[in-house]
Amino acid sequence: MVAVATVTVAFLAIPLVGLVTKASWSTLWTDLTTPIAIDALKLSLVCSLWATGLSLVLGLPLAWVLARTRFPGRDLVRALTILPMVLPPVVGGVALLLAFGRDGLVGRPLYAWLGIQFTFSTAGAVLAETFVAMPFLIITVEAALRSMDGRYEEAASSLGAGRWTTFRRVTLPMIGPSLIAGIALTWARALGEFGATITFAGDIQGRTQALPLAVYLALQENEHVAVALSLALLAISIVVLVALRGRWLGAINS
Amino acid sequence: MSLGAEVHVVIGAFEEHLQLEVAEGEVLAVLGPNGSGKSTLLRALAGLRPLTAGRIVLDGVVLDDPAAGVLVPPERRPCGMVFQDYLLFPHLTALANVAFGLRSRGASKSEANRRALVWLDRMDLGERAGSRPGQLSGGQAQRVAMARALATEPRLLLLDEPMAALDAGVRGSVRHQLRRNLAEFSGSCVMVTHDPLDAAAIADRLVIVEAGAVVQQGTMEEVTTRPRTGYVAELMGLNLLRGVGRGRSLALADGTTLETASAWSGDVLAAIAPRDVALYVDRPDGSPRNTWPARVAEVHLMGDRVRVLLDGPVRLTAEITPAALSQLGLTEGAPVWASVKATQIDVYDETS
Numbered sequence: 001m002v003a004v005a006t007v008t009v010a011f012l013a014i015p016l017v018g019l020v021t022k023a024s025w026s027t028l029w030t031d032l033t034t035p036i037a038i039d040a041l042k043l044s045l046v047c048s049l050w051a052t053g054l055s056l057v058l059g060l061p062l063a064w065v066l067a068r069t070r071f072p073g074r075d076l077v078r079a080l081t082i083l084p085m086v087l088p089p090v091v092g093g094v095a096l097l098l099a100f101g102r103d104g105l106v107g108r109p110l111y112a113w114l115g116i117q118f119t120f121s122t123a124g125a126v127l128a129e130t131f132v133a134m135p136f137l138i139i140t141v142e143a144a145l146r147s148m149d150g151r152y153e154e155a156a157s158s159l160g161a162g163r164w165t166t167f168r169r170v171t172l173p174m175i176g177p178s179l180i181a182g183i184a185l186t187w188a189r190a191l192g193e194f195g196a197t198i199t200f201a202g203d204i205q206g207r208t209q210a211l212p213l214a215v216y217l218a219l220q221e222n223e224h225v226a227v228a229l230s231l232a233l234l235a236i237s238i239v240v241l242v243a244l245r246g247r248w249l250g251a252i253n254s
Numbered sequence: 255m256s257l258g259a260e261v262h263v264v265i266g267a268f269e270e271h272l273q274l275e276v277a278e279g280e281v282l283a284v285l286g287p288n289g290s291g292k293s294t295l296l297r298a299l300a301g302l303r304p305l306t307a308g309r310i311v312l313d314g315v316v317l318d319d320p321a322a323g324v325l326v327p328p329e330r331r332p333c334g335m336v337f338q339d340y341l342l343f344p345h346l347t348a349l350a351n352v353a354f355g356l357r358s359r360g361a362s363k364s365e366a367n368r369r370a371l372v373w374l375d376r377m378d379l380g381e382r383a384g385s386r387p388g389q390l391s392g393g394q395a396q397r398v399a400m401a402r403a404l405a406t407e408p409r410l411l412l413l414d415e416p417m418a419a420l421d422a423g424v425r426g427s428v429r430h431q432l433r434r435n436l437a438e439f440s441g442s443c444v445m446v447t448h449d450p451l452d453a454a455a456i457a458d459r460l461v462i463v464e465a466g467a468v469v470q471q472g473t474m475e476e477v478t479t480r481p482r483t484g485y486v487a488e489l490m491g492l493n494l495l496r497g498v499g500r501g502r503s504l505a506l507a508d509g510t511t512l513e514t515a516s517a518w519s520g521d522v523l524a525a526i527a528p529r530d531v532a533l534y535v536d537r538p539d540g541s542p543r544n545t546w547p548a549r550v551a552e553v554h555l556m557g558d559r560v561r562v563l564l565d566g567p568v569r570l571t572a573e574i575t576p577a578a579l580s581q582l583g584l585t586e587g588a589p590v591w592a593s594v595k596a597t598q599i600d601v602y603d604e605t606s
Binding site for chain 1 (some may be wrong): 300301302327328329330333334335337341343344345354355357358377394403406431
């Protein structure tokens with residue numbers, strides 16, 4: 001058992017060690033400040049924050065509905081919301097293309113009537129990242145809501161608080177740690193999104209070319225830049241992990 | 255009449271159907287075994303559980319009437335509730351907990367805090383205003399919960415087992431304070447409890463609920479001396495026998511006959527205080543007449559008294575002194591003679 005465990009740890013650690021040791025530390029700063037890298041960093045930040053915000057606005061109410069109400073087909077809805085987590089991102093991108101592309105189910109009328117186009121646009125990248133990342137927020141928050149004693153909400157309503165006041169002043173603070181964990185996971189997932197974005201929104205520098213896309217592209221032309229950008233993503237991941245440790249991860253487990 | 259309620263709730267196989275009225279300033283205690291529907295009653299009154307049928311009227315305002323399509327949601331009812339484990343909001347200070355209801359009902363933050371502090375002071379908790387619920391003792395948390403419920407000046411106060419979560423050591427003082435708070439409270443109060451001591455100390459009137467129905471109600475004295483069901487008798491520490499009166503004798507279901515001091519006819523109940531059940535190793539001669547052989551089923555030491563549960567034609571609990579216990583040499587399974595004087599059997603109609 002211990003031998004296998006050691007191999008497993010090595011398997012997980014060696015690629016990271018490779019990344020760190022093969023990096024050209026002396027040129028790191030210039031690599032990270034090339035136009036491609038800067039555009040990708042900026043775009044990633046903007047897109048992932050938008051995706052996280054959208055996930056929050058759209059996902060929080062759904063998590064509440066899933067946790068607090070009963071309706072026929074609830075399990076089906078829950079399965080649907082989790083589906084993007086297990087779906088290959090490329091398939092998600094194709095699906096998004098068929099729905100929101102210029103010829104898509106929703107995309108065609110949107111383009112025809114309002115001139116809104118998602119493909120090859122930053123909005124499309126945001127949409128793709130949201131599609132893939134939002135389930136993390138929903139399941140984290142739903143689990144927190146379920147493990148929270150719903151009677152606190154009843155106590156609030158017995159004190160004269162309506163549904164919104166109760167949610168804002170009791171529910172949200174009580175699930176706070178899980179909510180923050182959910183936000184961090186969602187943001188990290190959005191930041192790393194590749195497949196759905198490249199399939200749906202394309203790979204245009206400064207518009208849809210987020211960090212992972214830039215890394216992939218750079219790897220073929222300028223390995224230094226790819227490694228530098230990978231290091232940046234690794235650093236962000238570690239920061240998220242450290243921030244999530246202890247009670248935040250505990251909140252997910254409970 | 256301040257509160258008038260006909261509560262009819264169906265939850266799966268459980269059905270609760272009971273009626274109660276509580277006057278202004280009156281404290282009604284609802285006693286019952288676990289699962290009898292006490293909490294469901296409170297939840298219905300608070301609006302947390304809509305009625306299946308029936309009607310709840312508070313100060314002339316209909317709060318729930320499914321037939322008329324009226325259902326006032328909990329947040330718009332003039333009710334305050336103290337939950338069994340208080341449910342103080344863990345992320346808020348004691349002050350913010352008490353101010354919560356005031357703010358929800360529209361008071362400004364400073365006004366709510368000012369009034370909340372008055373309530374905490376009244377509960378002798380002014381100096382704990384900044385504490386989180388996790389830092390409060392059980393008794394303090396209970397008082398914060400009371401302050402929180404009373405701060406909105408409800409017309410109906412609902413207490414769900416307000417003492418159940420407390421250590422025996424602080425119960426006395428908390429009970430005393432609760433009684434003082436309720437004396438100042440002008441609305442109606444319904445308190446659910448399973449402890450007759452709490453009911454005796456705090457309530458004006460008593461309702462006993464079993465399996466979703468009222469089985470007995472009245473003043474504490476009426477209920478304690480004249481239990482109508484085995485549960486009530488046990489709660490009050492009395493032996494309850496059911497039988498048929500034939501003149502001055504009472505025929506029990508198993509065929510045993512008891513002699514009573516007065517004449518009765520029809521179905522009657524007989525209450526016997528455990529301390530009035532005398533025990534003998536050998537059959538006693540002369541009076542009392544009500545004597546029968548029994549077997550010791552269980553012996554419980556309770557402070558300076560000993561409760562002896564008897565098996566036999568008549569199942570009874572006797573209460574004797576520890577000295578008598580050792581003198582009689584009673585152990586579980588030992589044969590014993592039990593006797594009760596006719597004058598110590600309190601007989602009353604089953605229905606009246």
